[in-house]
Amino acid sequence: MKASAGNSIVLDNLWKTYGSFVAVGGVSLSIEAGKFCTILGPSGSGKTTVLMMLAGFSEPLRGNILIDGNDVTRLPPQKRNLGVVFQNYALFPHMTVLGNVAFPLKMRGMNAAEINLKCRQMLDVVELGDFAGRYPGELSGGQQQRVALARALVFEPRVLLMDEPLGALDKRLRAALQVELKELQRRMNVTVVYVTHDQEEALTMADQVVIMNHGKIEQFGTADDLYDRPTTEFVAGFMGDTNLIEGVVTAKGNDGVLRVEHPTGRTILAQNNASSVGDSVSVSLRPECLALEARKDSPTEEANGWNGRIVNAVSLGDAMRYTIVVGENRPSLQIQLQAKLGRRGAHGHRFYPADEVRLSWNANDARVLPRGKR
Amino acid sequence: MSINASIKPNPAVRVLAWCAIAFLIAPIPIIILVSFSSAQYLTFPPPGLSLQWYERFLGSSEWVQSIWISLQVAVFSAILTMVLATMAAIPMVRADFGRKSIIYAILLAPMIIPVIITAIAMYFVFAQAGLTGTVLAITIGHTIVVLPIAFVVLSSTLQGLDPRLERAAISLGATPLVAFYKITLPLLAPGILTAGLFAFLTSFDELIIPLFLGGPTTQTLAVRIWNSVVMEIEPTISAVAVFLIGTTVLVMVLAALVSRAFQRKSSSSSHQEASHA
Ligand SMILES: Nc1ncnc2c1ncn2[C@@H]1O[C@H](COP(=O)(O)OP(=O)(O)OP(=O)(O)O)[C@@H](O)[C@H]1O
Ligand SMILES: [Mg+2]
Secondary structure (H helix, E strand, O other), rough: OOOOOOOEEEEEEEEEOOOEEEEEEEEEEEEEOEEEEEEEOOOOOOOOHHHHHHHHOOOOOOEEEEEOOOOOOOOHHHHOOOEEEOOOOOOOOOOOOHHHHHHHHOOOOOHHHHHHHHHHHHHHHOHHHOOOOOOOHOOHHHHHHHHHHHHHHHOOOEEEEEEEEOOOHHHHHHHHHHHHHHHHHHHHOOEEEEEEEOOOHHHHHOOEEEEEEEEEEEEEHHHHHHHHOOOOOOHHHHHOOEEEEEEEEEEEEEEEEEEOOOOOOEEEEEEEEOOOOOEEEEEEEOHHHOEEEEOOOOOOEEEEEEEEEEEEEOOOOOOEEEEEEEHHHHHHOOOOEEEEOOOOOOOOOOOOOOOOOEEEEEHHHHEEEEOOOO | OHHHHHHOOOOOOOOHHHHHHHHOOOOOHHHHHHOOOOOOOOOOOOOOEOHHHHHHHHHOOOHHEEEHHHHHHHHHHHHHHHHHHHHEEEEEHOOOOOOOHHHHHHHHHHHHHHHHHHHHHHHHHHHOOOOOOOOOHHHHHHHHHHHHHHHHHHHHHHHHOOHHHHHHHHHOOOOOOHHHHHHHHHHHHHHHHHHHHHHHHHHHHHHHHHHOOOOOOOOOHHHHHHHHHHHEEEEEHHHHHHHHHHHHHHHHHHHHHHHHHHHHHHHHHHHHHHHHE
């Protein structure tokens, strides 16, 4: 916590296997001190396993873990001085709120007066000052969550690890606690590693997001990086919705814009430097990046300008989601796309099924990705 | 509770139930009455009241010695059972290792094997070791007989305990041993106590093990009752029986009080579980 420069946590090629099953396969990661880092991934992708290795409850098969530059790979968990918040909070049911929060300080041999003072301060921070004498069972889910947080922070750890800490709460409470948590993290300047499978949660809180899949890191960056510049189909699909259109790169412009041809012959202009001519690729096109316009006749189609027909319209409350079909009535020659528009459309227009539309997009909003095995 | 209350049993079932209860309870008041009899032989109803049989029971050094032996055996085997059942349940529930089912089978075997067979087997072992006739031998015998049930009780208590609690304690700076002491053990206490209680009561009135393993100076209450009944039936027995019933009731009441105290505390923890579901 001294200097915010430098890395607080470094994971170097971590491996963990259960029998022949690889739960974590070569995870390397550096997290800057004072940052809020979210590990995001589908169920079974190895998030908890990585966190448990960080906490010291699970021993890696291979690789090293550094915290503040010290190798802690072989250090037992009670010596790592990390705050851990478990998914179900793991509050001690036979101790009061105060007893729970005092526990880590007692373990550190602090004197009673100091313990009392620190606990009171910490409970005030999480706004539970009046609840010190209650048992965990007498608290609401959100209050229990805050007790768990207070208990994990009261001994001023350098790093706080959290495994889906808001998973058991309802949506409204979760949103409120996300803001509180982020605020608390900034105030206490603690490095947070936060595991979740809720991408919205990751976007709201994280400075850095790690996307995991099948025990490996798919991509690491800011939430914007991952959303706007995904490097794999998986990331594009996991961070929000996207249309994935397959094709082959046919040309590469000097400005970095690629020309991608769909099997139906339609062309897409899209961004990405990593692909070259001849590659089989997928183009990721976010639904909200598509523009729709009503059309009467059938103007000739061009790159990034296609003719389509609305086949489905669903209200999302503040927006509309349209399903659009481009091309002839044969599935093999069809492209199906999702578009998300403001409730009343781009030009104050709302579309209905069977409407004929012209759809277009900016080449900068379309992203060329290597074709994954699906 | 409200669910039970809302089910109205058929009146016939009610009558039957009361009959069953009466059948089970009836001997007890009769024995209590007989134990205060002024007659010199077993007769009912007693011609008058007196405390002579209690005087004879508690005034006899042999009977008092038997009370003492029984209490020693019951207390020691309760303690031994609590320790062993806890030590067995923790790895069996928490740890991951192969061949668990074999160990389960061995642990639960005394429940299936008739006590008399266990008793005979132990008689030979202890005879070889020169331990027959000692309190230790009877204590070990009772512990073996009661261990399977204590183990099952404790395993189920432990099953309901979140292993993350101990992990949380360790992450907060406790060594694994301290975490066990401060977190797991207190939460396991009701189960341990139940197991101990069960061991105490079982040991207190179990006859076969001390019959085989006891000696002339280590006759438990149950054995002395047996011996005196075999010789002749005299009203002292009824005083002894009342003493046994009294002890059992006392222990049960004590247990109920303790478990109610625990429940008040842990009702909060069950509430917590519910809110997670
Ligand atoms: N003790 C274990 N024995 C065998 N396999 C395990 C063990 N623990 C985890 N795994 C496996 O390792 C993989 C990763 O598990 P992990 O708990 O890290 O997933 P996760 O990303 O946290 O998923 P979730 O979002 O469901 O919590 C899973 O496929 C899981 O089945
Ligand atoms: Mg998990």
